[in-house]
Amino acid sequence: MPDSVGMLFVFEGQEPQSFWVKNTYISLDMIYINENDEIVTIQQYTEPFSRRSYPSYKEAKYVAEVVAGFCDRYMMLRIAINYF
Numbered sequence: 001m002p003d004s005v006g007m008l009f010v011f012e013g014q015e016p017q018s019f020w021v022k023n024t025y026i027s028l029d030m031i032y033i034n035e036n037d038e039i040v041t042i043q044q045y046t047e048p049f050s051r052r053s054y055p056s057y058k059e060a061k062y063v064a065e066v067v068a069g070f071c072d073r074y075m076m077l078r079i080a081i082n083y084f
Contacts, residue, residue: 001026003073006066017063018055021046027068032056042071 011017014035021028030043043054045068056063 001067003067003070006064006070009063009065011061011063014059014061016056016058017060018053019043019063019065020051020053021048022051024048028065029068029071030054031064031066031071032058032060033062033064034059035061044068044071 017032019030024046025048027048028046030041030046031039032041032043034040040058040060041056046052046054
């Protein structure tokens with residue numbers, strides 16, 4: 001999957017979120033974002049077909065799923081550290 005492709009999930013309210021990748025064939029990076037557009041958690045390199053829960057740990061309103069490695073390539077982890 002190219003870096004220009006992903007999925008954005010938008011929830012009505014802000015609350016702790018959690019995703020699994022039971023039916024996902026590729027590894028993903030999940031970026032949890034709050035209603036103030038701040039990154040609250042990044043889950044990197046998910047395991048394909050896993051039933052493991054990948055939680056936000058904090059309240060989030062949006063979740064962006066992108067191809068694994070996206071956050072490393074675009075240094076998003078460094079940006080996210082400012083919000084923890």
